[in-house]
Amino acid sequence: MELYFLGTGAGVPSTERNVSALALRLDKPHETWLFDCGEATQHQLLKSPLSPMKIRRVFITHLHGDHVFGLPGFLSSRSLQGDANHRVTVYGPTGIEEFLRHALRHTSTHVRYGFDIVEFDPTTLHTTHLYEDDHIAITFAPLRHGIPTVGFLIREKEHPGALDAEKLRALGVAPGPQYGELKRGIDVTLEDGRTLKPDDFRKPNTPGRRVAILGDTAPCKEAVALARDADVLVHESTFSARDAAHAHQHHHSTARDAAQTALAANAKRLILTHISPRYHERANDPADLPIQLLQEARSIFANTDLAYDHFHAVIPRIVPSASH
Amino acid sequence: MELYFLGTGAGVPSTERNVSALALRLDKPHETWLFDCGEATQHQLLKSPLSPMKIRRVFITHLHGDHVFGLPGFLSSRSLQGDANHRVTVYGPTGIEEFLRHALRHTSTHVRYGFDIVEFDPTTLHTTHLYEDDHIAITFAPLRHGIPTVGFLIREKEHPGALDAEKLRALGVAPGPQYGELKRGIDVTLEDGRTLKPDDFRKPNTPGRRVAILGDTAPCKEAVALARDADVLVHESTFSARDAAHAHQHHHSTARDAAQTALAANAKRLILTHISPRYHERANDPADLPIQLLQEARSIFANTDLAYDHFHAVIPRIVPSASH
Numbered sequence: 001m002e003l004y005f006l007g008t009g010a011g012v013p014s015t016e017r018n019v020s021a022l023a024l025r026l027d028k029p030h031e032t033w034l035f036d037c038g039e040a041t042q043h044q045l046l047k048s049p050l051s052p053m054k055i056r057r058v059f060i061t062h063l064h065g066d067h068v069f070g071l072p073g074f075l076s077s078r079s080l081q082g083d084a085n086h087r088v089t090v091y092g093p094t095g096i097e098e099f100l101r102h103a104l105r106h107t108s109t110h111v112r113y114g115f116d117i118v119e120f121d122p123t124t125l126h127t128t129h130l131y132e133d134d135h136i137a138i139t140f141a142p143l144r145h146g147i148p149t150v151g152f153l154i155r156e157k158e159h160p161g162a163l164d165a166e167k168l169r170a171l172g173v174a175p176g177p178q179y180g181e182l183k184r185g186i187d188v189t190l191e192d193g194r195t196l197k198p199d200d201f202r203k204p205n206t207p208g209r210r211v212a213i214l215g216d217t218a219p220c221k222e223a224v225a226l227a228r229d230a231d232v233l234v235h236e237s238t239f240s241a242r243d244a245a246h247a248h249q250h251h252h253s254t255a256r257d258a259a260q261t262a263l264a265a266n267a268k269r270l271i272l273t274h275i276s277p278r279y280h281e282r283a284n285d286p287a288d289l290p291i292q293l294l295q296e297a298r299s300i301f302a303n304t305d306l307a308y309d310h311f312h313a314v315i316p317r318i319v320p321s322a323s324h
Numbered sequence: 325m326e327l328y329f330l331g332t333g334a335g336v337p338s339t340e341r342n343v344s345a346l347a348l349r350l351d352k353p354h355e356t357w358l359f360d361c362g363e364a365t366q367h368q369l370l371k372s373p374l375s376p377m378k379i380r381r382v383f384i385t386h387l388h389g390d391h392v393f394g395l396p397g398f399l400s401s402r403s404l405q406g407d408a409n410h411r412v413t414v415y416g417p418t419g420i421e422e423f424l425r426h427a428l429r430h431t432s433t434h435v436r437y438g439f440d441i442v443e444f445d446p447t448t449l450h451t452t453h454l455y456e457d458d459h460i461a462i463t464f465a466p467l468r469h470g471i472p473t474v475g476f477l478i479r480e481k482e483h484p485g486a487l488d489a490e491k492l493r494a495l496g497v498a499p500g501p502q503y504g505e506l507k508r509g510i511d512v513t514l515e516d517g518r519t520l521k522p523d524d525f526r527k528p529n530t531p532g533r534r535v536a537i538l539g540d541t542a543p544c545k546e547a548v549a550l551a552r553d554a555d556v557l558v559h560e561s562t563f564s565a566r567d568a569a570h571a572h573q574h575h576h577s578t579a580r581d582a583a584q585t586a587l588a589a590n591a592k593r594l595i596l597t598h599i600s601p602r603y604h605e606r607a608n609d610p611a612d613l614p615i616q617l618l619q620e621a622r623s624i625f626a627n628t629d630l631a632y633d634h635f636h637a638v639i640p641r642i643v644p645s646a647s648h
Binding site for chain 2: 063068
C-alpha cells in the first residue's frame with residue numbers, strides 16, 4: 001500500500017503545486033485508486049511512475065472545480081491510450097454523473113472501456129460500502145465544507161496469521177497434508193493420538209491498515225470519527241494557524257486543526273495536503289513558507305509530513321509480535 | 325503582434341507537448357486573444373510570460389475535449405487570481421455555452437468578472453465579424469473535420485501613413501497647427517497662396533496583417549480561401565505524409581497537406597502545430613521524429629516552422645517603401 005500525491009495545492013495550480021489528486025496503490029486488489037482529479041492530473045500521471053491503466057476506481061470527495069476538472073480529460077486520454085478491457089468506476093457525490101456525462105457528451109468524447117458512475121448521497125450518516133471485497137472496503141462520511149463533501153476510509157481486512165511451522169516441527173510434525181488442514185481450520189489427529197487445534201498453530205492475525213483520506217473540511221468531530229486509529233490520515237491544511245479566521249470562514253482547516261484532529265483520532269501518521277498557494281518556497285514572509293505549516297502541525301502531532309507533488313508514502317503492514 | 329504557442333500536441337498531452345492552445349498578443353487593442361484551451365492551458369500560462377488578466381477573448385475552433393477541457397479551469401482560476409474588472413468573452417461553436425455553463429454550475433464555480441459567451445453557427449458560409457474595432461476584425465469559416473470546426477481569420481486594418489514631415493520642411497512649412505490639419509485630411513493654404521493637399525504629404529498606408537488560425541481539418545479549399553495572402557497561416561499537421569490515409573480518415577492533415585494549402589493560398593509563412601504524440605524527440609524510427617514533419621512541409625513551402633510548446637513568433641508589420 002502506497003500513497004502517491006499527484007496534486008497538493010488548493011484552489012488554483014501554481015508553479016509548485018498542482019490542484020488535488022492522490023493515488024493509492026493497493027496490493028490486493030492489484031489496482032490503483034485515485035482520490036479527486038483536479039485539472040492536469042493526467043499530466044501529473046505522465047510525470048509519475050503510475051500507470052493510468054491501473055487506475056480502476058476514482059473517488060471524488062466533492063464537486064469543486066479544483067477536485068474534478070481533470071476527470072473528463074483523464075477518462076478521455078485513458079481511452080485513447082490503452083486497451084478497452086480495463087473498466088473504470090467513478091464514485092462521487094450526487095451531481096458527479098451529470099457533470100461527467102455533460103462534459104463527455106458536449107465534446108463528443110467516447111470512452112471505449114467500460115465506464116460506470118456510482119453516485120452517493122454525501123450527506124448521509126448511514127455507513128455505505130462503496131466497494132468491498134475479501135481484502136478491502138471503502139466507506140465515506142460527511143465532513144464540513146461549503147458544499148457537500150466527504151472523507152473516505154479505506155479499511156484493509158485482517159490478514160490471517162501464517163501457520164507456525166517452527167512450533168509444528170518442534171512437535172515432530174513435518175510439512176505435509178496436515179499443514180494444509182490446519183491452515184484451513186481443520187483439527188488434525190496425529191498417529192500418536194494427539195489432536196492439534198488450528199488456533200494453537202497459527203501466528204496472530206495481522207490487523208488491516210486503515211487510511212483516512214479527507215476532502216476539504218473545517219475541523220469537525222466527523223473528521224475525528226472517520227480518522228479513528230487510522231494508520232495514515234490525509235488531511236487538508238489549506239492555511240496556517242495565523243490565518244485561522246480566514247480558513248474557518250471558508251470551511252477549511254489550518255495545519256494546527258489537522259494536527260489536533262490526528263491527535264484526537266489517535267491516528268498513527270498525519271500527511272498534510274491541499275496547501276494554499278499563499279504558502280510557497282519563495283515567500284518573502286517566513287510565516288508563508290510551507291515549512292511553517294509542517295512545524296505548526298508537528299508541535300502538536302509529531303508524526304506529520306507535508307506532502308508535495310510526487311511525494312509518496314509507503315504504508316507498512318504492522319506484523320504483531322507473537323503473543324504465545 | 326505575436327503568436328505564442330501554449331500547447332502544440334494533438335489529442336492527448338505528452339511529456340513534450342500539451343494539448344491545443346495558442347495566444348495572439350495584439351498591439352491594438354492591447355489584449356491577448358486565446359485560440360482553443362485544452363486541459364492545463366492555465367498551467368502552460370504559469371510557465372509563460374503571458375498574463376491571464378490580459379486574455380480578454382477566447383476563440384474556440386471546435387468542441388473536442390483536447391481543445392476545450394481547460395476552459396472551465398482557466399476561467400475559474402482567473403477569477404480567483406485577478407481583479408473583477410477584466411471581462412472575458414468566449415466565442416465558440418454552438419454548444420460551447422451549454423458545455424461551459426454546465427461545467428461551472430456543477431462545480432459551484434462563480435466567475436467574478438464579467439463573462440460573456442458568444443455562440444456562432446460553425447457551418448454558416450455567411451461572413452460574420454465576431455469582433456471588430458477601428459484596428460482589427462476577426463471572422464471565421466467552416467473547415468472539414470469530424471465535427472463542426474472553424475478556422476479564424478484575424479485581419480488588421482490598414483494603418484494610415486504618417487505625415488511626411490521631411491517633404492513639408494523642404495517646402496518651408498515648419499511643424500505647427502498646419503501639420504495637424506493635414507493629418508486630419510484638411511487642405512492647408514499657406515501665406516504665399518499655395519494650397520497643400522493632405523494626400524501629397526502622407527506616407528503610404530501600411531497594410532494590415534492577416535493571421536489565419538485553423539482548427540483541426542482535412543485539407544480543403546475552405547482552408548485555402550481562409551488563408552489567402554495571410555502573413556501567417558497556423559495549420560494543423562497531425563501526421564506525416566506517410567500516414568496520409570490515417571490522417572484523412574480521421575479528418576486531419578499531414579505536414580504536406582498544410583504546406584500545399586499555404587502554397588495555394590499564397591501565404592507568407594506557415595506554422596505547423598497539433599502534432600500527434602506519435603512524433604516525438606525520442607522516437608526510434610527516424611520517420612517519427614518531429615523534424616520529419618518540418619522537412620516534409622519545407623520541401624513544398626520553404627517558410628515553414630514547426631511549433632513547440634512556448635514557441636513564439638513575432639509578426640512584423642511590413643512598412644511599404646515610399647512610392648513617390
